[in-house]
Amino acid sequence: xxxxxxxxxxxxxxxxxxxxxxxxxxxxxxxxxxxxxxxxxxxxxxxxxxxxxxxxxxxxxxxxxxxxxxxxxxxxxxxxxxxxxxxxxxxxxxxxxxxxxxxxxxxxxxxxxxxxxxxxxxxxxxxxxxxxxxxxxxxxxxxxxxxxxxxxxxxxxxxxxxxxxxxxxxxxxxxxxxxxxxxxxxxxxxxxxxxxxxxxxxxxxxxxxxxxxxxxxxxxxxxx
Amino acid sequence: xxxxxxxxxxxxxxxxxxxxxxxxxxxxxxxxxxxxxxxxxxxxxxxxxxxxxxxxxxxxxxxxxxxxxxxxxxxxxxxxxxxxxxxxxxxxxxxxxxxxxxxxxxxxxxxxxxxxxxxxxxxxxxxxxxxxxxxxxxx
Numbered sequence: 212x213x214x215x216x217x218x219x220x221x222x223x224x225x226x227x228x229x230x231x232x233x234x235x236x237x238x239x240x241x242x243x244x245x246x247x248x249x250x251x252x253x254x255x256x257x258x259x260x261x262x263x264x265x266x267x268x269x270x271x272x273x274x275x276x277x278x279x280x281x282x283x284x285x286x287x288x289x290x291x292x293x294x295x296x297x298x299x300x301x302x303x304x305x306x307x308x309x310x311x312x313x314x315x316x317x318x319x320x321x322x323x324x325x326x327x328x329x330x331x332x333x334x335x336x337x338x339x340x341x342x343x344x345x346x347x348x349x350x351x352x353x354x355x356x357x358x359x360x361x362x363x364x365x366x367x368x369x370x371x372x373x374x375x376x377x378x379x380x381x382x383x384x385x386x387x388x389x390x391x392x393x394x395x396x397x398x399x400x401x402x403x404x405x406x407x408x409x410x411x412x413x414x415x416x417x418x419x420x421x422x423x424x425x426x427x428x429x430x431x432x433x434x435x
Numbered sequence: 436x437x438x439x440x441x442x443x444x445x446x447x448x449x450x451x452x453x454x455x456x457x458x459x460x461x462x463x464x465x466x467x468x469x470x471x472x473x474x475x476x477x478x479x480x481x482x483x484x485x486x487x488x489x490x491x492x493x494x495x496x497x498x499x500x501x502x503x504x505x506x507x508x509x510x511x512x513x514x515x516x517x518x519x520x521x522x523x524x525x526x527x528x529x530x531x532x533x534x535x536x537x538x539x540x541x542x543x544x545x546x547x548x549x550x551x552x553x554x555x556x557x558x559x560x561x562x563x564x565x566x567x568x569x570x571x572x573x574x
Contacts, residue, residue, distance in 0.1 A: 239502070239503050239505070239506065242498070242502060242506055243503075243505060243506055243509060246506055246509040246510060246513075247509060249510075249513065250509060250510075250512060250513035250516070253513040253514065253516070253517050254513070254516055254517060254520065257516075257517040257520050257521070258520070260517075260521065261520055261521045261524050261525075264521060264524075264525065265524060265525065265528045268525070268528070268529065268532070269528075269532070283466065287462070287466055290462050291459065291462065294455065294458045294459065294462065295455070297455075297458075297492065297496055298451060298452070298454075298455040298496075300496070301446075301451045301454075301495075301496045302448060302451060305445065305446075305447075305448055305451065308445055409498075412496070412497070413497055416492050416493075416496045416497045417497075419492060419496075420488075420489050420492055420493070423485050423488045423489055423492070424482075424485045424489075426462075426465075427465050427469065427481040427482070427484070427485055428481070431465065431466065431469035431481060432469075432477075432478075432481075433477075434469040434470050435469070435470055435471055435472040435477070
């Protein structure tokens with residue numbers, strides 16, 4: 212440790228890095244940094260949502276016809292699972308803020324399990340699409356009377372690009388939360404230090420928000 | 436330093452449960468609404484409900500309600516830029532839509548005029564021709 216750091220550690224809260232004045236400033240810097248990343252993520256997914264909007268506007272009937280082949284049960288079930296995982300994640304942050312180690316570990320594990328259930332259901336859905344020849348560019352077959360195959364294929368391109376990118380975020384989330392669980396078990400997080408839990412929570416809730424839009428836009432169009 | 440006070444205010448498990456319950460209600464509501472025919476409003480309702488759910492998640496689960504003003508500006512900016520991305524893109528593509536429906540315009544190969552989509556021979560016509568789509572196609 213340098214002399215400088217020694218001095219500041221002596222004068223400051225040990226959980227405040229030396230470049231910050233106080234804990235409030237550090238907390239704000241942490242969440243602002245994460246929000247800057249999330250703003251970029253909003254626009255990253257925004258490109259897909261924009262493309263979806265343009266092509267759905269061009270080919271509304273093909274999008275509705277394609278959407279009818281998605282199972283509302285799986286989509287709805289996954290929506291509930293993901294929102295429940297957001298609740299357990301929020302509870303994990305709360306547990307960390309209150310130094311409740313066992314509850315923190317429990318809520319993180321529940322969040323991971325719910326995330327894995329979501330991905331499992333996604334595997335079932337993707338398998339179904341492969342079996343029914345609904346994967347664009349890969350032996351795509353469309354025999355329904357509604358919707359031109361060429362344009363229904365555009366819908367399925369968006370379906371796989373958007374849910375696939377979302378599922379990739381879930382997989383990355385599961386990969387990040389696993390070491391966090393181990394660190395939580397070792398008592399690394401408590402009311403004075405929980406920034407990784409807080410920041411991961413922001414990421415997880417963002418992924419939930421993406422699905423909040425994907426569900427109605429992909430599964431629920433033209434159902435009446 | 437006003438943010439010193441707000442940074443320590445945290446929501447309680449009770450509030451989180453209430454937000455979760457509200458999110459569940461809105462999820463069921465969006466499914467129920469999708470099966471009703473509100474014409475063009477179906478899309479508006481679906482996006483409005485998704486917007487309300489997002490607001491709840493951002494404010495409470497993501498603690499933006501308790502965050503600094505700068506955090507709030509960051510959060511709002513993301514969605515603002517997204518709306519610019521979508522609206523400016525649509526102002527272009529929706530304008531071209533007129534052109535693509537003009538039969539007289541010579542299109543490069545592969546650029547079929549738009550209405551070709553549904554008018555397949557032998558396709559039953561009625562069920563999917565919702566009023567709002569026909570209206571949209573007329574524009």
